[in-house]
Amino acid sequence: MLKVNLLSDEEIRELDDKYCSWGDTTHYSKNPKVFRDCSGSFMFDSKDIPYLDLQMWYASCNFGYKNKRILNAVIDQLNKLPQVAPKYLYDYKVLLAEKIARANEKRFQEKGRVHFNVGGAQATEDAIKVARNYTKSQGIFAFMGGYHGRTMGATCVTSSYRYREKYGHFGDRAHFVPFPYCFRCHYGKKCEDCDFYCVKQFAKNFESEYNSFYDPKTGECEYKTFIAEAVLGTGGYINPPEGYFKALKKVLDDFGIMLIIDEVQMGMFRTGKLWAIENYDITPDVITFAKSITNGMNPLSGLWAQEKFISPNVFTPGSAHSTYASNPIGTRAGYEVMQIIEEENFEEIIPQKSARFLSGLKYLKNKYPQFIGDVGGIGLALRIELTQPDKISPNRELCDAIQEEGLKGDLIYNGKKCGLILNNGGFYKNILTLVPSLYITDAEIDMSIELLNQLFARFI
Numbered sequence: 001m002l003k004v005n006l007l008s009d010e011e012i013r014e015l016d017d018k019y020c021s022w023g024d025t026t027h028y029s030k031n032p033k034v035f036r037d038c039s040g041s042f043m044f045d046s047k048d049i050p051y052l053d054l055q056m057w058y059a060s061c062n063f064g065y066k067n068k069r070i071l072n073a074v075i076d077q078l079n080k081l082p083q084v085a086p087k088y089l090y091d092y093k094v095l096l097a098e099k100i101a102r103a104n105e106k107r108f109q110e111k112g113r114v115h116f117n118v119g120g121a122q123a124t125e126d127a128i129k130v131a132r133n134y135t136k137s138q139g140i141f142a143f144m145g146g147y148h149g150r151t152m153g154a155t156c157v158t159s160s161y162r163y164r165e166k167y168g169h170f171g172d173r174a175h176f177v178p179f180p181y182c183f184r185c186h187y188g189k190k191c192e193d194c195d196f197y198c199v200k201q202f203a204k205n206f207e208s209e210y211n212s213f214y215d216p217k218t219g220e221c222e223y224k225t226f227i228a229e230a231v232l233g234t235g236g237y238i239n240p241p242e243g244y245f246k247a248l249k250k251v252l253d254d255f256g257i258m259l260i261i262d263e264v265q266m267g268m269f270r271t272g273k274l275w276a277i278e279n280y281d282i283t284p285d286v287i288t289f290a291k292s293i294t295n296g297m298n299p300l301s302g303l304w305a306q307e308k309f310i311s312p313n314v315f316t317p318g319s320a321h322s323t324y325a326s327n328p329i330g331t332r333a334g335y336e337v338m339q340i341i342e343e344e345n346f347e348e349i350i351p352q353k354s355a356r357f358l359s360g361l362k363y364l365k366n367k368y369p370q371f372i373g374d375v376g377g378i379g380l381a382l383r384i385e386l387t388q389p390d391k392i393s394p395n396r397e398l399c400d401a402i403q404e405e406g407l408k409g410d411l412i413y414n415g416k417k418c419g420l421i422l423n424n425g426g427f428y429k430n431i432l433t434l435v436p437s438l439y440i441t442d443a444e445i446d447m448s449i450e451l452l453n454q455l456f457a458r459f460i
Helices: 009-019 068-080 091-108 120-135 152-156 197-206 244-254 276-280 328-343 346-367 396-406 442-457
Strands: 037-039 042-044 050-053 112-117 139-143 175-177 223-229 258-262 286-289 301-306 372-378 381-386 411-413 416-421 423-425 431-434
Touching: 050 442, 068 328, 091 112, 091 301, 091 328, 112 120, 120 152, 120 223, 120 258, 120 286, 120 301, 197 244, 244 258, 244 276, 346 372, 346 381, 346 442, 381 396, 396 416, 396 423, 396 431, 396 442, 411 442, 416 442
Parallel strands: 050 416, 139 175, 139 223, 223 258, 258 286
Antiparallel strands: 037 042, 042 050, 112 301, 286 301, 372 381, 381 431, 411 416, 423 431
């Protein structure tokens, strides 16, 4: 047998080609990159070339790679109680639940409880169970461009048809509603003067029984849940205009529709708040979380729900379960993450870093108008929308090419070779989505802009 640490990149690729399923996303790339190490904001390849990472494991590592506090907490748990069935209690399960519940009570003035699972899609599944159990209804609204996971139930409320295409009929598929993507408005309106036209169109669903959702005589709504990302993640890091969610929430409240907010990608201060929905001044009924709750150190997810939806007499024992739910490694890491959040001043720091990064992106937009149609975002969830010279038609080919170019490891910064790790998203996969570490330094932000500048210059 070959010793693992002696395997070359090519040998790893050959074994992958022979033994690994291609059903995951690795083979979106024709020649998958092999990495050997990571630290802070950087990944390192076999030649020890550093790659500045602006996607941080799809926003799973908000607090940087190999964060010492979180790493040490995990090691400590491994040495004390690494394994225990979720049937039993142990300290960090309840301590982490307490921290999340208290944080939300402070933010939303609502008491609630936390239920754990092992991934973002599973948190979606459990949130749907909470909603169905309470409302006794299967009907769900969701956003076009929304992404909530790839398990069967989560796929039902994820708008991309390609995730359902291979697997037959989805009888519980959500009714999808346009997201307020102002650069590409579904209705062809302009954000400055549309007066939330999209919300008004949604409200029309409830004007007559013949619109199929609502009976004005009985006040009964067939669709009793709306699941939403406050900021689209896979959909392209599109943040809604101020006031949108308040207008939408009024409609939901008027017709007794629960609101589930998916914070799997945008939670843990990615947008400058613990939860992205805080930026829009409304109170959700349920919040799902995952990814950076453990900084990517161990699969853990969960949901917080207001007490009336999840009290023990409503969501009774065994209503949702997983063997690895509330696993001790994950909950210990999560507890340390929440400790860090309580101690750090992210609410002040993130907007400052965001402003610096956005300033650099606007510089690039002005320098490369033939490539960049729009830049924007909130906090450290930023986007560069690549377009054709007409400044509106999507340019997916360039988006793909720039990502591959960044992985060559032949960019130059301060006289040394380096690379840049990017990811794409959006309705047309033409948006470079940027989610750096929350600890990214000013120097690393400046480095990001310079490396992006080098990449765009290669395509002139």
